[in-house]
Amino acid sequence: MDIDPTKILIRYNVQKEKAQTPEQMASEMYPSAEPAKTISAAIFEGEEDDVIEGLEKAIEGGADPIALIDDVLMPGMKIVTDLYDQGVIFLPNVMMSADAMLEGIEFCKEQSGSVPKPKGKIVCHVAEGDVHDIGKTIVAALLRAAGYDVVDLGRDVPVDEVIAAVKKESPMMLTGTALMTTTMYAFKEVNDRLLESGIKIPFQCGGGAVNQDFVTQYELGVYGEEAADAPKMADAILAGKGLAQLKDQFHKH
Amino acid sequence: MVKRYTDMAYKAADDMIFGKSVYPVKAELGLEVGAGYVTAEVNYAPRPEAGVSKEKLVSEYRRLTTDIMARAVQVGFPAVSLETEHVEQMTNNPTWGGEIAHVQKTILEEYHEEYGIKCGLRHTPGDIREDRDLLALIGKKYDILMESFEAVAEGGADFLSIETMGGKEILDYAILRNDIPGLIYAIGCLGSMDMTMIWEDIRKIADKKGRIAAGDTDCAQANTAMFIAGGLLDKNLAHTIAIIARAISAPRTLAGYEAGAQGPGKDCGYENTIVKSITGCPIAQEGKTSTCAHSDVMGNLVMQCCDLWSNESVEYHGEFGGTSVQCWSETLNYDAAMLNVATETGNAKMLRDILVLSDKYRDPQGFVLAYDNAYKVGQAIVKDGDDIFLRAKNAAVASVDILNSPEAKKLSMSKFEVNALADAKAALDAMTDEADTFMSDSLEKYKAEVAVFRPDANYKF
Structure with a gap:
């Protein structure tokens, strides 16, 4: 027994696929000038050695290492994240590109001896009692790839530690991920403790069993349905959006 | 030294069917x-606020167990x-889990005595073997976990299960980098080593207490991959x-069965059809009835060879139709009734094939897990059954071959999927x-590359 599957299902991913390959689309987005073109291609391919080699050549040619971060590495990574946002490439491609780009940033920092100014600082953590941290790993990588300074508190982080880190780092945003309904209640406590301390920063919450209904129960919570929402939310904060506007933008249900 | 499987339990894929296994188990x-x-x-989860004390948790489980049994007899179901x-408190405090098992079993006994309804109870302690930032598979946490198994077995749990996490520290790294050798190392090698250790001990406890060492699932790894992969339009994997x-x-x-598990395998093990083809042991499965917990792209297909039919998990709360456990148990039971009518009327294979064909071409995952292809993966595993590395590699190669075979022409794959498959094949071709x-290179x-990897402490390297 067999069937013609087209009568009972549609693979919309095939139907909606772009005609061009990701490589073709990326190549059209690379800057025309060198070394940016070669380094951008190396970032897209996730080739760390090629990124470093391109940076070495550029620095030998007189380029300022810190300027290379802002003018070459970050725009190169943005090509990758833009293609991810457009649904053209997959997350592992972004992760590998981010690894290559971050290695390039470290190289530039070593060469320069100074530290570039990040777009902003964000504290990430996994809820107390929860050791499932792959979601947080993805969030942190995407934020770093977008140029944010990430303070990663790790997994199973006690509420006290979250509050202490926020007070110490003064981040523009806090993220919390949880897989289990039993652990996500720690987010409410984090929210209450932040408010008690007079801190009103957006607290992006997401992961496994976390849903919008739950996150809307506490004042600072903004629901992030996808990991890719994290850098978008940070960008929105930089653009001046407050809590209400963030909720309006990211609460889709 | 465990005996590895080197033969298939079924002579042909077509012999595999729902409700029947070569080696049934009795509660x-x-x-x-x-x-x-x-x-x-x-399957169910207590409301989070019930976890604050043992008394509240016991009360929660008493209520939801009674609800399930009451609905089962109200609608006339013969078994459940x-x-x-x-939840972690129940495993970290073994007496909590033990008391809850006892309370639940007592309710099942009352219903069994009064109505004759056939009942079973599975307890699945959480894999608590980790410190805050690191897996801690061997040591004090392991001992507490074994105490938990002892307690729930003593309390009356018929089936003992767990979702172990061996290899997860590597999986979490490899899966985000399309690292196929890393998947084989994490799941196939490290996971199998941990499974062999823990299931030998669970079986000893089961035998001592007169219970059944049921089975495990690769929830921590393969389900992580499935969850990240998501729906058709998701771009995460x-x-x-x-x-x-x-x-x-x-x-x-499979390594769990080799070390003493007897089934039924755990519900969220979507690999269970492959495992059943090798062991002949009964399996639980979940699909269309677990949408309360997560989405998948093979909700009917996974029913194909199930012996228990599950809903994965639902939080205990009220719905229009009763409590959540009543609603979902009723749905599950009606599905079971349909499957059993198919068996009684000689139409089981027809229904099995309808279920399979409704999803077989929906996604590469369902295509490979369809029982005919799952059987081929099983054959590839037992071909080198004594070598935990090679049989894991064989399974990967078999799944790639199945997707590249002429029989897959009705499965429409995107360029992304095809390219990822080609890259995976190249990686497999390049492997030793x-x-x-492989083990020394991977180590x-x-x-x-993975800061949290502690091979000596967790795998006795």
Whole structure:
């Protein structure tokens, strides 16, 4: 027994696929000038050695290492994240590109001896009692790839530690991920403790069993349905959006 | 030294069917699993606020167990099985889990005595073997975990299960980098090593207490891959990579049976059809009835060879139709009734094939897990059954070959999926067949790349 599957299902991913390959689309987005073109291609391919080699050549040619971060590495990574946002490439491609780009940033920092100014600082953590941290790993990588300074508190982080880190780092945003309904209640406590301390920063919450209904129960919570929402939310904060506007933008249900 | 599987339990894929297994298991209150009929396995989670004390948790489980049993007799279902997946307090405090098992079993006994309804109870302690930032598979946490198994077995749990996490520290790194050798190392090698250790001990406890060492699932790894892969339009992981992870999880879950598990395998082990083809042991499965917990792309297909039919998990709360456990248990039981009517009327294979064809071409994952292809993966595993590395690699190669075969032409794959598959094939082609070489190379590589990898402490390297 067999069937013609087209009568009972549609693979919309095939139907909606772009005609061009990701490589073709990326190549059209690379800057025309060198070394940016070669380094951008190396970032897209996730080739760390090629990124470093391109940076070495550029620095030998007189380029300022810190300027290379802002003018070459970050725009190169943005090509990758833009293609991810457009649904053209997959997350592992972004992760590998981010690894290559971050290695390039470290190289530039070593060469320069100074530290570039990040777009902003964000504290990430996994809820107390929860050791499932792959979601947080993805969030942190995407934020770093977008140029944010990430303070990663790790997994199973006690509420006290979250509050202490926020007070110490003064981040523009806090993220919390949880897989289990039993652990996500720690987010409410984090929210209450932040408010008690007079801190009103957006607290992006997401992961496994976390849903919008739950996150809307506490004042600072903004629901992030996808990991890719994290850098978008940070960008929105930089653009001046407050809590209400963030909720309006990211609460889709 | 465990005896590895080197043969298939079934002579042909077509011999595999829902409700029947080669080696059924029997619970205390009349329920037989895999003995010719499918039974609903209801799964639930307490409301978070119930976890604040032992008394509140016990009360929560008493209520929801009674609800399930009351609905079962109200609608006339002949059998039901319950699964209690522990919240961490119940495993970390073994007496909590033990008391809850006892309370639940007492309720099942009352219903069995009064109505004759056949019942089973599975308890699944949580894999608590970790410190805050690191896996801690061996040591004090292991001892507490074994105490938890002892307590729930003493309390009356018929089936003992767990979702172990061996290899997860490497999986979490590899899966985000399309690292196929990393998947084989994490799931196939490290996972199998941990499974072999823990299931030998669970079996000893089961034998001592007169219970059944049921089975494990690669929830921590293959389900992570499936969850990240998501739906058709999600771009977090190619579904062709997710099914390779799933195929590799079959020899890992098999290692539990080799060390003493007897079934029914755990519901969220989507690898279970492959495992059943090798062991002949009964399995639980979940699909369209677990949408309360997560989405998948093979909701009907996974019913194909199930012996217990589950809903994965639902939080205990009120719905329009009763409490959540009543609503979902009723749905599960009606499904089981349909499957059992198919068996009684001689139409089981027809229904099985309808279920399979409704999803077989929906996604690469369902295509490989369809029983005919799952059987081929099983054959690839037992071909080198004595070598935990090679059989895991074989499973990966078999899943790639199945997707590249002429029979897959009706499966329409995107360029992404095809390209990811081609990259995976290239990675597999470049791999050694020598276990010693692979293990030493991998050890060196991941010690350097994964900061939380502690091979000596967790795997006795």
